[in-house]
Amino acid sequence: MAQPTDKGRAMPICVFDIADDGSTTVPSNTDLTGPARYRWWHFDLSDPLLAQWCESHLPEIPAGALLQSETRPRCDSFDGGLILNLRGINMNDGQPAEEMVSIRMWVTDAVVITVRLRRVFAIEDIRQSAQAQMAPPNPAGFISELVTRLTGRVQSEVASIAKLTEFFEADLEDDETPIPNELTQSRRRVIRLRRYLDPQRAALNKLATEALMPPKSQPALRELANRTTMAVEELDALRDRLVAVQDDHDLDVARRQARNSFLLSVGAGIFLPISFLTGLFGVNVGGMPGINSPWAFPILCISMTVLALILVFAIRRMRWI
Known part of the structure; x- marks a missing residue:
């Protein structure tokens, strides 16, 4: 045009x-x-x-x-x-x-x-x-x-x-x-x-x-x-x-993050005392009980399991989980 x-x-x-x-x-x-x-x-x-x-x-x-x-x-x-x-x-x-x-x-x-x-x-x-x-x-x-x-x-x-x-x-x-x-x-x-x-x-x-x-x-x-x-x-x-x-x-993202953080905190609350016990009995110094007993390790494992169950029961009673 x-x-x-x-x-x-x-x-x-x-x-x-x-x-x-x-x-x-x-x-x-x-x-x-x-x-x-x-x-x-x-x-x-x-x-x-x-x-x-x-x-x-x-x-x-x-x-x-x-x-x-x-x-x-x-x-x-x-x-x-x-x-x-x-x-x-x-x-x-x-x-x-x-x-x-x-x-x-x-x-x-x-x-x-x-x-x-x-x-x-x-x-x-x-x-x-x-x-x-x-x-x-x-x-x-x-x-x-x-x-x-x-x-x-x-x-x-x-x-x-x-x-x-x-x-x-x-x-x-x-x-x-x-x-x-x-x-x-x-x-x-x-x-x-x-x-x-x-x-x-x-x-x-x-x-x-x-x-x-x-x-x-x-x-x-x-x-x-x-x-x-x-x-x-x-x-x-x-x-x-x-x-x-x-x-x-x-x-929703905040709720998921809070839930994950809470679960991690609960897990830490359960395993922290157990970690303390394993750390304590792992000290390589004289005078530790059970060093010469073949039943010492099983007893320690059973004790930690019982402790973990007690902690889980206590946390549930407090309605944290």
Whole structure:
């Protein structure tokens, strides 16, 4: 697909003029807006010329928001437009899903600008729809479709963690089951997801009230915000459940260690007096009783056995074992 080019200017990943019916054309000029319903620009943050392009085409504050290396979800109105930062599940190969990818946006009634740092599959889906002449017909529809795709993937990821947590809880019924290697990783996944989903919930709630979004799209956005709220609440519950699973495993390990230590202490209590006797009668000095008697050794062994039985009986009477 051909892209508009201009020497010394940023090269977008894609750019489309999108009509009211969702049909698209690739513009041949580098103007910010076009003759269609709206123009969509999609950039990579690593483009060295992106900063120059933003400074020459956009107000200072939206330009700075698009160029931030680190973002958190936000939704702020500015001069008739909308500064919108969202996060989505990381579906890039070899990267953890909980390291959520960010999408930076500047939206007006005539233009949508999106900037990514890593590949965002929800944006790629919209890009494929645009190539198939089925793009969202207006900026509000673009935002709604993007939020819908991001929220759906978030719910799927939370559901997968919930299923794994149920497996961990079922394992607790077997005292011999070791601590799962995935338990700590799952706890980290929950923490990282919640870090971004909580502010994203607030951003979506605010988005549903923005003037740029038509009244007919606001109920759907409120529903998406509610689904994000439910995901955050589920993550809170999962965090507590995973902590409980970890505590149960830690308690089981502590109980086993205490039991083993107790048994060793009981064994030492039984054999310590016997060891004292063997040490005493093993002294190689004159005057030891029984040196010249062939019955001395059997008598000593029987005496130590009797002593051991007496100690075991005494320990059981004290209910130590």
